[in-house]
Amino acid sequence: MALRLLLLPLLLLAAADALTPDGQALLAFKAAVVEDPTGALANWDATAADPCAWNGVACSSSPADATQPRRVVALSLPKKRLLAALPAAPLPSSLRHLNLRSNRLFGPVPPELVSAAPALQSLVLYGNALDGPLPDELGALPFLQILDLSSNALNGSLPPSILKCRRLRALALARNNLTGPLPAGFGAQLSALERLDLSFNGFSGAIPKDMGNLSRLQGTVDLSHNHFSGPIPPSLGRLPEKVYIDLTYNNLSGPIPQNGALENRGPTAFVGNPDLCGPPLKNPCSPDAMPSSNPPLPNEGDSSAAGGGKGKGKGLGKIAIVAIVLSDVVGILIIALLFFYCYWRAVSSKDRKGHNAAAGSKGSRCGKDCGCFSRDESGTPPEHAEQYDLVALDQQVRFDLDELLKASAFVLGKSGIGIVYKVVLEDGLTMAVRRLGEGGLQRFKEFQTEVEAIGKVRHPNIVTLRAYYWSFDEKLLIYDYIPNGSLSAAIHGMYSVRQLSLMRFNNDLAVSSSIDSTVSRTSSYIFSFLS
Known part of the structure; x- marks a missing residue:
């Protein structure tokens, strides 16, 4: 009996030696796991011939040489609540x-973890x-194509070596503590990028x-909630x-460049930058900030100005000064007369108020005629009209404007x-959002x-309107988002009429075709094991 107890560790060691080198590298990762509450690594057994049957492990097809x-x-263990520090021991080189x-991984990303798997x-460590x-x-x-390290506590700057990953298609570093400028050549070297999210850093x-x-x-290029400074480069419009x-x-x-992809964008893409100016923001640009198309004024001593006379460029003559003063006086008198005329009209309208009220609907037209510059009051919204928040039309709306602006957006x-x-x-x-341009083009009421x-319309062939802003x-x-394929497919019988999303605004009835093909390339590189 004692002999068997002595031989047992030797037998286990021999079994571990029989495991492939890839399996031994994975066992080193398992040894670093402090907690495994879901039992994700329960079948990672050292006595196995190879690790290909272990949970979360995928192996290549059988080689031509049966002895190999x-x-x-692939190693995929998402949402397993594993508590561990990433080990410095290298993972399988074929990974x-x-x-x-x-x-619940903590600690730094060890260089050995990635350098041993070229x-x-x-x-994906999101x-x-x-x-x-x-x-x-x-x-x-x-060969790196997807790098997603979002929602961690990483710090420091983005290493310039990342520019060597020329095949990188998705770079997601949102919600970390990364600082410093982006490496020089970022846009030129990473030209294969299809997704870029650097927000909240x-x-x-x-x-x-x-x-x-x-x-x-594709989708949303998210540079929000950072400390980027200086002007917006017009090249973003490309x-x-x-x-x-x-x-x-x-x-x-x-000023905000108005070209290409930056043109006709709403103000929600630029809020939180107090020094930005120009459309679509309400903050106008100062003349110094805007490029001027006028030639510079001649210097005071420039003899070529105003006809080339030597004395004409030194200042205004007496006749010109008198003319300017007289024109100012005449302009002030005209404005004063216009003001007193409008005041007289307003007083007269008050005197006729009782008579117009008794005259019925014919007298009610005084709202347009009594003032010189009066306008229809309904043309401007009340003070409480612009609250900068969503107005929910359905109790199922559980999000606010801030959440909507932070969401990923794809142009359909x-x-x-x-x-x-x-x-x-x-x-x-997932929601469908229709942006209708500047709100001032229509009365709020x-x-x-x-x-x-x-x-309030509820019909199986009409998409439901949930909220507005x-x-x-x-x-x-x-609106609710309903993926329906293409309108062409619906017309040729591949979809029923019930599957069409109908949206109505300003008495127009239009068929909305939610064409998922416009964003299909965004998800084309998401592999099946990333579930």
Whole structure:
């Protein structure tokens, strides 16, 4: 019996030696796990011939040489509540995909973790508690396509070595503590990017001018809630027209370029930058901030000015001064006469008030005729009309304007009455948002009456209007999002009439075709194991 007890550790050691090197590397990762409340690693057994049957492990197909073991190519353990520090021991060198998102990982990202897997194509560590700087060794991953380290506590700057990842298609670093400027050549070197999210960090400096070279970007380019400063580079207008550029809450300044992807954007893309000016913001630019097309005024001593006379450029003559004074006096007299005339009309209208009230509807027209510059009061909204918040038309609306502005937005299409976006909120709820342009083009009362009437309509062939937003600068309609394919498919019988989303505004009835193909490329690189 004692002999068996002595031989047992030797047998276990021999079994571990029989395990492939990839399996032994994974066991080193398991040894670093402090808590495994869901039992995700329960079947990671050292006595196995290889790790290909372990939970979360995927291996390559069987090699032609039967004597060679299958290699580990993917490790995917999302949402398992694993408590661990990432080990400094290298993972299998054949690893291509690593997904440990939404666990409880802490500590830094060890350089050895990535440098030993040069074939790594996706690294997803979203939603953990990792800290420390990003390792420079990320630049040694030439095949890296997806890097998602969002929602951690990483700090330091973005290493310039990241620019060596020329195949990078998705870069998501949102909600960390990263600081400093973006590396020089960011837009020129990472031209394959399709998704970019740097929001809620401390990035500073100017937005790189070459960022307009990222012609493959889709969805929302999110640079919000950082410390970017200086002017908005006009090169951003070269981005695809359907890209939504979120620059909110930075330190940007100067006029907003009106070209390409920056043209006809609502003010919600630029709020939180007090020094920005020009449309679509209400803050006008000073003459110094705007480029001037007028030639400079001649110097006081320039003999070529005003005809080339030597004495004519030194100042105004007496006749010119007298003419200017007389014209000012005449202008003041005209304004005074006009004012007294309007005052007399207003007093006269008060005297006739009783008579007009008794005259019925014919006398009620005095509202237009009594004043020189009077206008219809209904043309301007009341003081409480512009609250900068959503007006819910349904009790199921659980989000506010701030959540809507933070959501990911995809342009579905444009029409004569606005742009339609597919908006995905943080909790996964998907809505369709139609932006109708400047709110001042329609009276608030008319807009409110019509929209609330549409919101009461309930029909299986009419998409439900859930909420709306009105301001002087912008009007938004928030609908349910219904993916329906294309209108062409519906016309040719591939979809029933019930599957069409009908949206009505300003007495127009239009068929809204939610074409998912416009955003299909955004998700084309999400591999099946990233679930």
